[in-house]
Amino acid sequence: MTAVGGTAAVGRPSPGRPRVAIAGAFRLVPFRHLYLHIPFCRHRCGYCDFNAYAGMQRLMPEYQRALEGELEWARAALPFAPLRTVYIGGGTPSLYPPELAERMLAYLRATFEIEAGAEITLEANPASTDPRRLAVWRSRGVNRLSLGVQSFDPRALTVLERRTDGARAVAAFLEARRAGFENINLDLIYGIPFQDRDTWRASLERAVELGPEHLSCYCLTFEPGTLLTRRRDRGLLPEVDADAQWEQLQVAVEVLAAAGYERYEVSNWCRPGHRARHNQAYWECRPVYGAGAGAHSYATDGDRAWRWWNLAHPRAYLAALEGSPGPGPGPAAITPVGEDGEELAPERARAELVMLGLRTVAGLEAPPGFEDRLEGLRRVGLVERRGSRWVPTARGLDLHNQIALAVL
């Protein structure tokens, strides 16, 4: 365990913006999980509120150098243990030209110690997946591929403004298998306007036929500021009501259970032994270092916790690192590219632990102080005790906000 002494500050010192200082003598639990954010997209889909930008691909090489700068600084300033998971998300990481992807993956290997058997995931859009890229990813250590299929239904893809189709998704999946990927996730979305239980079931069954190891089924959310939401507000798109969403969710629960998938989190299913280990880190509140534009990090000393996030816009991120790649303003600052952050007092850190832990069927051993609230949730059938652990019931997974409202 590496010690970080003294006072560390999260975020750049800018007037009027609260900085989060990690104060006092303590020992941060070392990071074993790393997230890299690649914010580029060929086209911005109408439903998406992620930190993603279309038409900025020519910044990619410069961005990769900056990312390396940040990682080099992080490696020097913060405690890292051999990595157990790396997750390359976006945006669209598959947009990186193969040479740049190769460089990124090589840099990772050279800079961080990576545990044998570590899970290394890369998010790919079927539209920008090809055999050459797949070969580079696989040979440079990526062993888990997450394909953003979203739907096989042409109408649903149109509503989502995905510029791809089901045939391309199937081809990408088969190409990935040929390239040697033995752990593949498919992302699907339900609750899309004009989609009903039958079209959703059809999409889901096509996904199951491919036999992926992992499936994420997300309910479409109308996020503020997206084109999708504006269309709904202007009356151009109907919202899918909570009952219809629930019915589609039940379709997923039935179809996937019958096909041998386990629902292990609100929106995640897998074949036995294939839970997404990186995402587990978030749900178990283990430290994750997030690098790249807008990436979030979570650190803890086992009692208090800190969360901070980087400057979101790629240009702002680049500008912050310009001229000072490598160690930033010294070991006193957590990151040279932070935008803002928050310190979680022990009570709140524990509340997050309970809230996130109860998104997964594994549940958690509850920290002290939550007995009454959990007991109340048990009485209304949202959680139950399993040995020393509290776990959500099936209904608790569908009504997780009610659990969160009770424990927060």
Added chain:
Amino acid sequence: MATPRALIRNFCIVAHIDHGKSTLADRLLELTDTISQREMVDQVLDTMDLERERGITIKLQPVRMTYRARDGNVYQLNLIDTPGHVDFSYEVSRSLTACEGALLVVDATQGVEAQTLANLYQAVEADLHIIPVVNKIDLPVAQPELVAEQIQQVTGIPRERILFASARTGQGVTEVLEALVREVPPPSGDPEAPLRALVFDSVYDPYRGVVTYVRVVDGRIRPGTRIRLMATGRVYEVDEVGCFRPRPRPVDELAAGEVGYLTAAIKNVGDARVGDTITYAERGAERPLPGYRAAKPMVFAGLFPTDSDRYQELKESLEKLQLNDASLTFEPETSAALGFGFRCGFLGLLHMEIVQERLEREFGLDLITTAPTVGYLVHLRNRTTVEVDNPSQLPPPASIERIEEPYVRVSIVVPSEYLGAMMELCQERRGTYARMEHQAGGRVLLEYELPLAEIVHDFYDALKSRSRGYASMDYELIGFRPGDLVKLDVLVAGEPVDALSMIVDRQRAHQHGRRLVEKLRRIIPRQLFEVPLQAAIGGRVIARETIPAMRKDVLAKCYGGDVTRKRKLLERQKEGKRRMKRVGSVEIPQDAFMAVLSLDD
């Protein structure tokens, strides 16, 4: 130096809402140099923020102007602005008696409306000289000739005495001033007789105590004068007298015929009530000026703090408001559903809204208001009579001999094509036809007698929507009449919720009950369990709805970047839940308690 009485003119402006009264007042102030263009803001005399925002006048603000007329004389013109809403008709009537003349302002694009007529009748009753002014003649859709014909028809004033003006552009406004000095009689009264001054408003000022607005009828008031308020018998010594230009300016004396203010260490406005007469403490007038009565609340509702810890704060805030609003009444109320609060009495719905809004805005309180109700006279079998202003306090049916409820006479002015719709509305609301009168321009004056309870719900909204906005209305209380009334209770998850009870006409109780539970089903969010909603009369369920249990309520994604944002989202939601009222295991949002207000959509 005091102005000779012959050169004083006291007048008011009466108009239907939005017909341009405040704008005309603004122009008069400008033309008489009472206020410079630089200081001019729209609606100078509407002093409360609320008034400017709503474009209505709630409180009167008198003003003194000086005008050199074409005859070469300099006149003192006292304008007494009046509230334009039926809730405050008593205050209007008292202001009118402080004047000798009235400008009757009618919008050239709208014509004579219900309030125009109501105000006109009051002005005629107060024996005022009426000067009709057709306003807004600059607008392209103005029909000044037609409107003048309507005015002639309803007032009997010859066509040639009707003025035409645009308060917005200033056109014709000098003619208005000339007509005032020429036509309005100067005040009568005797400065040497024992003092009689009419209180037409009193306002609480945190620094000076109560500032009382008066019209001196006989005698004179100076600083040091010992005065007695004839209704309360209280005696004070006057600290200051003054007039409004438009800011308060102290003067040496107010003599017979003049309008101004006085301060006298009066603690709250209830001690210097509108309509009361002020006289000398010693050797005062024998009889007060006619017509005083205390303004009585007509509409009642429960006000409860959302956060029960703030009960004491609500009490203190109501006390402060009462310093400035003698017509607001309140007494403690306890509700099983809402906890500790106050049963408040208001002059009408607008008054209630204003009080609510001031409590929330000026005192930062977060309130739950129950649906407004009227006051009933309940005659019991044991030959006693109780006043009931809270449905949950209605005695058991077996002990009741009969119930009487307040009735009003409603006047509606509407284009004749909507006459049928208006009559239908009044019939639905248990109305009795009284009379009808056709006016120039294809409009009809319709009068109905209706229970006040029918008005306090959504009558005005229904009137507007069924006439596409063209109908206007006014009403006056005409007394109590027997009604066939029952108490309708609401049960949520089997538990009666006292704050949702209402008193309704037996004939329509089923319909009301059905609509109410149907509406509540839409307002009360889904809970973890199915929630039955029932409407019942005397223990017999007459309508039932069910809120299905919540099935899905979960955030789709919660990864590294989502946690902070989503936690904050949930924390806000939790705050919203905290503001709901818990009845048994069911969380009921604040709106639910007002649901009965609009059952007819």
